[in-house]
Amino acid sequence: MPIVKNISEFFGNENARSLKWRLEHGGYESARKALREMKPDEVTETVINSNLRGLGGAGFPTGRKWSFVPKGTDKPKYLAVNCDEAEPGTFKDKYIVEWDPHRLLEGIIICSYAVGIHTAYIYIRGEYVRPFERLEQAVKEAYAGGIIGEKVLGEDYKLDVFIHRGAGAYICGEETGLLESLEGKKGWPRLKPPFPALVGAFGCPTVINNVETLSHLPGIIKNGAQWFSDLGCERNGGSRLFALSGCVNKPGVYELPMGTPMKELIYEHGGGILEGRKLKAVVPGGTSSAVLTAEEAEMATLDFDCLAKLKSMAGSGAVIVLDEDVCMVKALHNIEHFFSHESCGQCTPCREGTAWVFRILTRIVEGGGTMADIATLKNLGQNMGGTSICALCEGAAMPLRSFVSKFEDEFEYYVKHKRSLVEDRKRNAVAV
């Protein structure tokens, strides 16, 4: 399937950040159409019918999420836009914010109008400095140009948009961790229920959506629900940004219809594996997802349902390619280092489990592992998931289980020989 340009149309275009230029190129026409010609419920209905699903990681149907927000409440409602983008391998939201921030702002207007929201916070990770600067500039221009503020696009609708910078914590991408952080606390996720749609930011009903999810709204309002849903595959509407990285020739962001074969992304768009080496494995949806073997990857399609069937997940759309020269023991060590560092410390199975896994893997890569360590890793993989308030712990368990079970020979070799199988093979190949 060819590359599509629904939301990536202006990536790389230096003009597109300016409000004036963007207005001359279709900017805010969909928001205007929604405000003038559609009832809020009609907007929600359109989004439900488009089959748009949350692109932050969980894939929850977007319109349905909005419909959980109570209608007759006298409390203010909030929109929290998730631009924390910290799942390893993920860098797509950055492209939207850096190159086409007005598309995001237009999406924010559309969502806010549909749900009856008058205040939106964009939570952007603190490490994103240039993206923040560009976004801030766009928000300023949008206020000055009468796009947002007291009268959105001149209509009788008020909307404030504020940017809230994070400060380096993966857990604040988790939606309730984000809300805590927005409220000025450490990002400890909340127990659900109550769900944020009822009790969210500052105790009020709140919608949390990912940057990319919201950026699809202008296209959906412009071209209709049918257009979007036809573009994807069953129950997976439209297109999506795939952030391709690792051992490929052309890493980058590619917008493709849902259901595109993984092979196509890696070989056609990504230019194939580095230096003609062989594909070994793919991490298909950020490092929280289960790794796929080369064979699995070659039959996978890029959508939520196919990857769930393969007991992995589409997650954040971050596709990390690993070639035959990558040691899977060290790769897992790298991944679990991240999780042990980023566990927020609230739930015992996660705090202790991720640290324990990392200690064992460190022991193995330093040559001090035993066969019993491998058994312990398997046991932890089975028992860590589903035992904590949020999904971080399961995110650490998915790679753990899949790396150890799919590449067990490498773990056993490492323990027996105190060296990496892959590195030994490379050495021997050179010696021969």
Place this chain on the structure above:
Amino acid sequence: MSASFEFTPENKKRFEEILRRYPTKRAAMLPSLHLTQEQEGYISPEAEQYIADLLEVPVVDVREVVSFYTMFTRNPLGKHHIRVCESLSCWVRGSDEVKETLEKELGVESGGITEDGEYSWEVIPDCLGACELAPMLQLDGYFEGNLTREKVVELLKKQAASKTSGK
């Protein structure tokens, strides 16, 4: 070490503007701490107390937030700060080489500051969100990517040159 801390008049204005964005004072915590670090380079115990008073929360609440988030620092950093990404995509593309080069060129380990106070650097296990540039680092907040040993050396040279030319 500064014995006391106070926002500059300019930052006081910015703080007032920040407060208007939220329905609670406490929500201004992260922006206020960013502002503090921007002004002072780090967050001192005195600054924590100052923020606590402004936001009307116990100082321990401020400390808790400062220590939770990795970007807040309670110690001064070098004039320029470098963060090396070591997450999976950078690692498979050679972040080890970037680390080794920095250690050699700067003469201090990750987490340290050079003797002249020019540079501090750290390796972080988190992904910085720029895997298309792997291996990459962040210099004073901005991304530098597709790094090799030579490129890292060049980057440091360029940085030093821009200093002597007064840029």
